[in-house]
Amino acid sequence: MLEWDVGTIGREQGDGRADMAIKGILERFKKGLARTAQLFNVRSWFGRKVDQAFLDELEGRLIQADVGVAATGRIIDSVREAFAEKTADENLVAFVKAQLKELLSEPGAESLAVAAKKPSVYLIAGVNGSGKTTSIAKLAQRLRDEGKSVCLAACDTFRAAAADQLSIWAGRAGCEIVCGAPGADPASVAHDACQRALARGSDVLIVDTAGRLHTQTHLMRELEKIVGVVRRQIPGAPHEVLLVLDGTNGQNAIRQAEVFTKSIGTTGVILTKLDGTAKGGVAVAVRQTMKLPIKFVGVGEAIEDFQPFDADAFVESLFA
16 A cells, blocks of 8 residues: 555654655655745744734735635634734744644545555546646656556547657556557547456556546546446446646636546545645645545655655645
């Protein structure tokens, strides 16, 4: 199982290596979330009275970071109740951090589901330009590094270069790939990929799908067809339906998540391009509005910048 359990790392590798692993994650998150962190200039809080002006400013910063109206309101109400007319200090910072971590956390939900009988099937959806293909490649590489055999299904037959791009990534990661002719029925490619993964005994089958806007009804139906084919070929599949969301889209990502979830039953989110935006707080909005766990985040271009989501590291990086 893909799982980021700091406690397990500590027990299995020793406290020293665990500390290094934690530090490495935190540094990558800090670098990737630097633009969002600029909004949380906590040094400017210290010594100020927690009055209405202070609360208004804090509320503005949370909204600007795209934390979302509901989550922001909850945090402001809690701060008002606990710190009204007190002097802002480290205790206030720790309190706000704890609030954000609580809003983001769902223990165990960040791990990818694993089928009782292989292959585990992960279907990846998202709009064009969200970083979907790159995320698939990095996920495949991560799984390969864990010793798993991976098969890719190139079901994006609408975009001429999509299969070629995925094939290049598959070659780099040492994964098998099933492609169809340009313009071929995506569901037929999914069918063939399921058969190939079953025949080869692959541990994981990752199904790429055509990037589509959530407003394109006919393409959403095509996506539903792919899900149906996969489900018939491999009982219980897809075991995860992961939606890739571009973090720079902020609140618009929420609308995308709503439509995709209604159509294909999204089980989790891959949040990309957080290094290119000050709207990293959208992670909170996605988690709270859609009740969807964030499985992975992209905080840079390098393969190691594609990380399993860790609420503690994420929040600490916002206040770095």
